[in-house]
Ligand code: SF4
């Protein structure tokens with residue numbers, strides 16, 4: 464019998480939904496085994512009944528539930544609770560759902576400040592006032608899904624990787640355990656480390672030194688080349704079948720999208736140590752809290768002092 468699957472998206476860009484499509488051919492095998500009962504990005508299934516006749520949100524029961532996106536509105540919060548109630552196994556898919564993701568950078572501002580800026584204080588608005596009463600209210604900040612309801616499995620990444628989604632879904636369908644990397648991106652990075660000091664940080668758009676077509680083991684570590692690479696403070700697992708981290712493969716530094724090494728890690732402390740160890744002064748980075756928590760601001764970034 465097919466496994467029932469429900470999916471919801473909250474404060475999100477839909478890149479993680481595209482990742483599900485990116486699974487490619489193995490997705491056909493997964494689809495044969497599931498029955499999608501709710502997925503707004505794919506099907507017109509509404510939560511207050513198809514004609515709005517319902518008085519409370521309702522999502523069909525499902526064995527597997529997937530949530531993408533962090534929680535930014537009271538409606539997101541209620542839907543998260545309904546998903547938790549109706550889904551036996553609940554997956555937070557992507558860094559927005561796992562740690563707030565890029566939208567949680569907004570946690571550096573109060574909700575009222577954001578509304579003021581967007582609807583009054585921006586040169587591109589015409590001052591028509593705040594949205595009307597039918598728009599869901601903002602929560603005080605962006606929350607990761609696990610801060611609101613218990614989550615059974617968190618699959619990070621911005622976007623998450625097709626290999627990880629396929630692996631997790633297949634394990635769930637077959638009833639076998641699914642394990643994730645507990646290494647850092649640096650642990651999985653094949654570049655060459657010489658442990659020599661670097662004086663200044665380079666601009667991200669400056670091209671690093673590498674020989675096209677040569678093995679990555681011949682390229683010098685990007686941080687030792689002077690780029691801000693968050694590999695030391697970021698959980699690994701973003702590589703494909705050969706395990707090479709996704710950005711390093713493209714000769715780009717890691718931006719930290721798989722989130723902190725553990726739930727209790729502090730990326731700021733980890734990165735300060737890593738930068739200092741090769742002689743780079745972390746004070747060169749102007750917006751450190753946001754830079755080091757770019758994808759993990761839920762519960763980590765707080766409103767900045769009034770300017
Ligand atoms: S984790 Fe990234 S790709 Fe996925 S929904 Fe959030 S912003 Fe989009």
Ligand code: SF4
Nearest residue numbers: 649652684685692694
């Ligand atoms: S700092 Fe970046 S480039 Fe250097 S080893 Fe770590 S992940 Fe690789």
Ligand code: SF4
Nearest residue numbers: 701710717718720721
């Ligand atoms: S290398 Fe870093 S930023 Fe790039 S995909 Fe992996 S975890 Fe994300």
